[in-house]
Amino acid sequence: MSVPCKVLITAATGNVGPHAARHLLEAGVSVRALVVKDDPNIGRLPAGVELVEGDLGDPGSIDAALDGIKGVFWMWPFFTLGTETALDVLQKIEKQASRLVLVSSVGVHIGLEPRDNNCHAYLEGLIEDHTSDLEWTFLRTTGFMANALGFAPQVRNGGVVHFPYGAAARTSVHEGDLAAVGVRALTSDGHAGKRYLVTGPELLTQEEQLHIIGEEIGRELTWEDVHADAAREQMVAAGWPPDYADGALDYFKRLTGEPEVGSDVVREVTGKPARTFRDWARERADAFR
Numbered sequence: 001m002s003v004p005c006k007v008l009i010t011a012a013t014g015n016v017g018p019h020a021a022r023h024l025l026e027a028g029v030s031v032r033a034l035v036v037k038d039d040p041n042i043g044r045l046p047a048g049v050e051l052v053e054g055d056l057g058d059p060g061s062i063d064a065a066l067d068g069i070k071g072v073f074w075m076w077p078f079f080t081l082g083t084e085t086a087l088d089v090l091q092k093i094e095k096q097a098s099r100l101v102l103v104s105s106v107g108v109h110i111g112l113e114p115r116d117n118n119c120h121a122y123l124e125g126l127i128e129d130h131t132s133d134l135e136w137t138f139l140r141t142t143g144f145m146a147n148a149l150g151f152a153p154q155v156r157n158g159g160v161v162h163f164p165y166g167a168a169a170r171t172s173v174h175e176g177d178l179a180a181v182g183v184r185a186l187t188s189d190g191h192a193g194k195r196y197l198v199t200g201p202e203l204l205t206q207e208e209q210l211h212i213i214g215e216e217i218g219r220e221l222t223w224e225d226v227h228a229d230a231a232r233e234q235m236v237a238a239g240w241p242p243d244y245a246d247g248a249l250d251y252f253k254r255l256t257g258e259p260e261v262g263s264d265v266v267r268e269v270t271g272k273p274a275r276t277f278r279d280w281a282r283e284r285a286d287a288f289r
């Protein structure tokens with residue numbers, strides 16, 4: 001199969017999409033981004049990306065974005081959505097594209113996410129069961145290093161971070177490395193049908209991540225564990241379905257006693273070592289100052 005000459009990125013202005021766009025442009029591929037109307041984050045995308053408006057939750061609105069597309073970097077920015085919506089989107093994708101990369105989750109890899117209540121497991125199942133000619137690759141990623149940006153307001157306002165399970169040990173991945181793996185899967189052969197576990201290169205507790213941020217900005221930062229219920233309340237208020245918040249917090253609890261899985265997929269697929277959390281914290285230090 002030849003390299004797709006035009007790739008659509010969905011959820012393009014989040015943490016991963018701008019990196020994916022850069023890697024694709026560097027590989028000589030035309031990039032189109034599906035963006036919502038009046039998206040305030042369009043400035044994150046590099047110059048040269050074609051912008052087409054559409055709402056992923058309304059499959060009828062994405063036809064123009066898919067027109068002429070040969071590859072899709074598929075991200076699904078919803079916790080849950082009516083099952084028929086994702087299937088409609090997938091069927092529209094298969095009519096146009098020959099390759100698809102799905103950003104999935106480590107939770108599927110370790111069997112924690114049942115198909116019926118999680119978007120990633122559900123989407124993987126849809127692709128497996130409802131496509132025939134599409135060459136697909138799943139990126140079962142651990143949490144993004146960018147998730148630490150959630151601590152930035154507390155770091156800026158006093159330097160004490162209140163969150164549960166500081167001892168949870170994670171193999172968080174640099175979102176740029178995740179994007180690079182996905183772009184390789186779209187632009188080179190040998191990745192069809194692969195379910196890649198994509199992780200960072202090291203195991204660090206949440207508290208250790210915070211201390212690294214502190215070292216990079218030259219301030220001592222403190223972690224204070226709070227009860228999971230406090231975080232749950234905030235997550236639900238921020239729009240997380242309660243079951244999903246419980247699942248995430250249970251997973252953090254599990255990681256206090258059982259470290260997260262790791263892999264060398266970033267190096268194997270891209271030929272470059274995965275970036276460390278310190279690399280990430282240095283790049284993003286200004287967000288914490």
Ligand SMILES: NC(=O)c1ccc[n+]([C@@H]2O[C@H](COP(=O)([O-])OP(=O)(O)OC[C@H]3O[C@@H](n4cnc5c(N)ncnc54)[C@H](OP(=O)(O)O)[C@@H]3O)[C@@H](O)[C@H]2O)c1
Pocket residue numbers: 010011012013014015016017034035036038039040041054055056057075076077078103104105106141142143144147
């Ligand atoms: N964070 C993690 O640790 C983690 C772990 C495992 C898997 N994942 C997966 O990684 C994916 C990518 O994450 P991310 O942080 O880069 O992005 P994200 O937060 O999932 O998505 C944000 C993007 O989606 C856009 N968007 C929101 N609603 C939309 C709609 N109805 N139609 C079209 N676009 C819409 C947003 O536009 P606006 O800018 O206008 O809001 C923004 O560009 C996630 O979707 C998730 O499935 C994440």
